[in-house]
Each structure stands twice: as structure tokens, then as C-alpha cells.
Amino acid sequence: MKKNDLLSRLREVRALILDVDGVLTDGRLHFTEHGEEHKIFHSRDGHGIKMAQKIGIEVAIISGRASPALRHRADNLGITHCLIGVRDKGEALETLAATLGIRPEACAVMGDDVIDLPMLNRAGVSVTVADAPRLIQARVDWVTRLGGGQGAVREFIDLLIDARDAWPTVLADYE
Numbered sequence: 001m002k003k004n005d006l007l008s009r010l011r012e013v014r015a016l017i018l019d020v021d022g023v024l025t026d027g028r029l030h031f032t033e034h035g036e037e038h039k040i041f042h043s044r045d046g047h048g049i050k051m052a053q054k055i056g057i058e059v060a061i062i063s064g065r066a067s068p069a070l071r072h073r074a075d076n077l078g079i080t081h082c083l084i085g086v087r088d089k090g091e092a093l094e095t096l097a098a099t100l101g102i103r104p105e106a107c108a109v110m111g112d113d114v115i116d117l118p119m120l121n122r123a124g125v126s127v128t129v130a131d132a133p134r135l136i137q138a139r140v141d142w143v144t145r146l147g148g149g150q151g152a153v154r155e156f157i158d159l160l161i162d163a164r165d166a167w168p169t170v171l172a173d174y175e
Contacts, residue, residue, distance in 0.1 A: 006142055009125050010163035014106040016052055017093060017119065018153060020063040020070055022112035023129060026149030039069040040149060048154030049077050055166040058100055062092045064115050090118025110156060112136060112148055127156050 021027050024045055030038040049059050060081035061074055067084075074082040081099070086092045089111070097104045109116070109123035112132040117139065120126040126140040131147035142159075144152040161170055 006125070007159075007163040009141070010108070010160050012106060013057065013108045013125060013160060014102045015058040015060060015097070015100055015108070016049075016157070016160070017060050017062055017096065017107050017109045017123070019089075019109075019111040019113075019116050020061060021065055022132070022148040023110050024061075024073075024149065024153060026147065027112070027131075037067045037069060039067065039073070041073055042149055042151050042154070044151045045149075045153035046073075046077055048157035049079070051170045052157045052160060053078060055161065055164060055169055057160065060096055060100075062086055062089050062096065062119060064089070088118060089116055090122055093119040093122050108156075108160065110153060 018024055024041055025039050032038070052059055058081070059079055061079055062083045063070060064086055065084065070084060071082065081096055083092050083096060093104050093107065093109065097107060104122040105124035107123045108125040108127060109119050110127045111120050112129050113136060120140055125142070127142045127144065128136045128140045129144050129146065129148040129152040137143050144155045146152040146155050161167055
């Protein structure tokens with residue numbers, strides 16, 4: 001998709017829906033000898049999520065896996081719509097959009113693998129990370145330069161802010 005077309009579509013986005021493993025994390029799974037799962041999140045992604053919220057973008061999570069670490073991170077970032085352990089992500093996107101009072105076409109979705117295709121296909125803007133399989137990269141509107149868990153979410157949010165000329169709002173608390 002041409003960047004001008006993408007920027008135009010980004011102006012219509014009301015919600016950003018994120019997968020977790022492979023998008024907010026690098027996709028690797030870390031377990032202790034006691035079976036506790038650890039996830040590593042990039043701080044810039046978290047700050048980007050706060051910036052998106054500041055300009056009125058609802059940020060939500062739809063994940064196939066459930067973990068206490070994910071729930072803790074979502075709570076820490078003020079993400080109130082966190083659908084975890086989801087099998088049908090397309091149906092989950094439809095339900096979430098209805099809850100938010102918007103159409104799925106008003107959502108931007110970031111996913112990285114085949115389980116994410118049902119929600120990527122229904123979204124108004126579909127995005128994947130640089131290290132996603134080629135199959136996924138070929139089916140989305142935009143591919144980040146950064147990989148999952150390496151600031152890719154922030155990279156996309158910066159583009160979303162650019163599209164809305166919303167940097168003055170974002171930076172108001174910092175200047």
C-alpha cells in the first residue's frame with residue numbers, strides 16, 4: 001500500500017488491537033524450572049501505547065495465550081480490554097469492536113502469525129512486524145522495520161500520530 005493511502009486510512013482508526021507473543025514480545029517463551037512464564041516487553045512500546053491513548057485511540061489486546069505477566073503489563077498500561085486465551089481472533093475482534101461501538105474497519109490490528117489472520121483480514125489497517133513470516137507480511141497493509149518486542153508497536157504508533165498531526169498533543173506534557 002502506498003504511504004499516502006495508509007496515512008489517510010490511519011486517520012480513521014479509533015482502536016489499536018495488539019497481539020502479544022511476537023508483537024509486544026519477541027515471541028520467545030521463557031519458563032522457570034517451576035513453570036512460571038516470564039515475558040519481556042519493550043519500554044518504548046509501553047510509552048507508545050500511553051501516547052496513543054492520549055490522542056484518543058483505544059488500545060486493546062487479543063492474545064491466544066493467557067499469562068499473569070501479560071495481565072500485569074496490560075493493567076500497568078491502562079489497557080482495559082484484554083482478551084486472552086482467544087481461539088478465534090476474528091470473532092474476538094468483531095466482539096471487541098461492538099463493545100467499543102465501532103466497526104472492525106475502524107481498528108488497526110498488529111499480529112505476526114497465522115492465528116492472527118482472521119483479525120488482520122477484518123481490520124481497517126493490518127500491520128505486522130519485520131520478523132513475521134513472509135506469508136503474513138504479504139497479507140498486511142504495512143510491515144514495521146523493527147521486529148516483535150523490539151519497539152515495533154511504538155514504530156507503528158508514531159506513524160499513527162504522524163497521520164493525525166497529533167504530535168503537539170502528545171508532546172504537550174513534555175515541553
